[in-house]
Amino acid sequence: MQNFNTLIYAPWIIPVIPENQILENHCLAIHQGRIVDCLPRAHAEVRYQNAHLIELTQHALIPGLVNTHTHSPMSLLRGLADDLPLMEWLEGYIWPAESKWVSETFVRDGALLAIAEMLRGGITCFNDMYFFPEIVAQVAAKVGMRAVIGMIVIDFPSSWAKTSEDYIRKGLELNDQYRAHPLIKTAFAPHAPYTVSDGPLKQVATLAKELNIPVHMHLHETAEEVNRGLAQYGVRPLERLQRLGLLSSQLLAVHMTQLTDQEIQTLAASSAHVIHCPESNLKLASGFCPVAKLYQAGVNIALGTDGAASNNDLDMFVEMRLAALLAKALAGDASAIPANQALRMATLNGAKALGLEQEIGSLEIGKVADIVAVNLGELETQPLYDPTSQLVYTAGRDRVSDVWIAGQQVLKKRQFTTLDESLILSQTQAWAERIQEARKPI
Ligand SMILES: CSC[C@H]1O[C@@H](n2cnc3c(O)ncnc32)[C@H](O)[C@@H]1O
Numbered sequence: 001m002q003n004f005n006t007l008i009y010a011p012w013i014i015p016v017i018p019e020n021q022i023l024e025n026h027c028l029a030i031h032q033g034r035i036v037d038c039l040p041r042a043h044a045e046v047r048y049q050n051a052h053l054i055e056l057t058q059h060a061l062i063p064g065l066v067n068t069h070t071h072s073p074m075s076l077l078r079g080l081a082d083d084l085p086l087m088e089w090l091e092g093y094i095w096p097a098e099s100k101w102v103s104e105t106f107v108r109d110g111a112l113l114a115i116a117e118m119l120r121g122g123i124t125c126f127n128d129m130y131f132f133p134e135i136v137a138q139v140a141a142k143v144g145m146r147a148v149i150g151m152i153v154i155d156f157p158s159s160w161a162k163t164s165e166d167y168i169r170k171g172l173e174l175n176d177q178y179r180a181h182p183l184i185k186t187a188f189a190p191h192a193p194y195t196v197s198d199g200p201l202k203q204v205a206t207l208a209k210e211l212n213i214p215v216h217m218h219l220h221e222t223a224e225e226v227n228r229g230l231a232q233y234g235v236r237p238l239e240r241l242q243r244l245g246l247l248s249s250q251l252l253a254v255h256m257t258q259l260t261d262q263e264i265q266t267l268a269a270s271s272a273h274v275i276h277c278p279e280s281n282l283k284l285a286s287g288f289c290p291v292a293k294l295y296q297a298g299v300n301i302a303l304g305t306d307g308a309a310s311n312n313d314l315d316m317f318v319e320m321r322l323a324a325l326l327a328k329a330l331a332g333d334a335s336a337i338p339a340n341q342a343l344r345m346a347t348l349n350g351a352k353a354l355g356l357e358q359e360i361g362s363l364e365i366g367k368v369a370d371i372v373a374v375n376l377g378e379l380e381t382q383p384l385y386d387p388t389s390q391l392v393y394t395a396g397r398d399r400v401s402d403v404w405i406a407g408q409q410v411l412k413k414r415q416f417t418t419l420d421e422s423l424i425l426s427q428t429q430a431w432a433e434r435i436q437e438a439r440k441p442i
Pocket residue numbers: 071086090094095098129130131152153154191192218221280306307310
């Protein structure tokens with residue numbers, strides 16, 4: 001008999017590794033924030049008699065979902081500008097709104113709203129790119145959320161930084177501050193090929209190698225971006241990044257809807273990761289990421305929601321389902337991206353892209369206890385032949401009941417344990433009134 005903290009029992013555990021394995025009537029044993037055992041319930045109750053037993057009678061346990069691309073504070077701009085293509089949306093509405101509203105308080109309140117939404121939807125880690133990243137980091141750490149915070153770089157001045165040197169210097173300070181934090185990591189986040197010039201991109205390439213941290217960037221999001229890049233630099237953006245030394249296993253290339261077969265091979269050879277954002281790509285009519293072709297070439301593909309102003313939610317269940325369905329439609333092959341592959345894209349592949357696969361992304365002994373319980377017992381998910389099928393093709397995020405991050409229970413029967421839902425709602429309402437008032441013609 002050993003003295004352990006917690007046992008979580010569920011009828012199904014989907015560890016993601018080994019692939020296709022489903023453990024029935026097992027327990028996970030959690031000690032000091034890590035998974036220390038995974039065993040049949042009968043054995044667990046003997047071996048861990050002193051542990052606190054959490055019994056989930058109709059649930060599946062899955063690894064926490066990893067949202068590999070978002071702009072969390074943009075949740076306060078949800079629904080502000082819809083039904084527009086990317087550049088009209090950005091230049092006509094979003095950038096003007098950001099230059100008017102983005103401040104420390106905006107970022108604090110927006111990030112908190114986003115984190116609450118993500119937690120209740122089973123997301124335990126997010127990869128963020130936004131102004132005032134130190135505030136997003138503070139909010140995430142306080143709530144107990146895991147995050148990779150973007151050290152943003154963009155050629156335009158903002159309320160956060162003025163020049164690219166300024167952006168990089170402030171990013172490096174942030175990297176230093178969180179070097180040893182258990183939940184918060186940093187990544188370089190140059191915005192896009194059309195907003196960051198060669199000088200700062202070369203600097204990012206050098207520093208990212210030196211610090212061994214990821215580089216998170218919008219890339220080949222639309223045909224217009226690729227054509228503009230070709231006209232300005234004489235090569236397509238991916239080739240430009242390759243020449244600047246950015247194409248490596250540290251690169252997270254977000255969107256990638258415009259890809260030639262040759263570029264797919266180049267990505268595979270470099271071990272760069274593709275971050276697929278199906279819902280944002282559909283809503284902005286940006287194009288289709290050739291997921292099945294990338295998968296066949298051996299490229300690691302993870303999933304992201306993008307920000308709530310272009311999605312318009314932060315729901316990884318929808319991203320999983322769309323990723324599976326769109327891949328089938330685009331490839332003309334119903335066997336492309338089966339359910340277990342979609343779940344892996346939303347968990348382990350995201351962890352791998354962020355350099356966190358030794359810590360998170362699967363329910364394996366030794367990994368950190370980032371765990372999500374999904375209730376599959378209600379009539380909407382019955383009958384149940386295959387829990388992975390129900391998760392990807394049937395269930396919605398409202399089925400998420402309990403969430404643990406590094407062993408801390410942050411959602412208990414859909415109630416937050418580390419944040420105040422009514423405060424978030426009132427702060428959000430106040431922002432909505434302020435922003436709406438300013439939109440009225442005088
Ligand atoms: C430098 S902070 C991030 C910057 O990105 C903008 N943004 C949000 N969504 C997208 C997208 O899909 N493509 C390109 N840029 C996007 C956001 O408004 C911030 O200005």
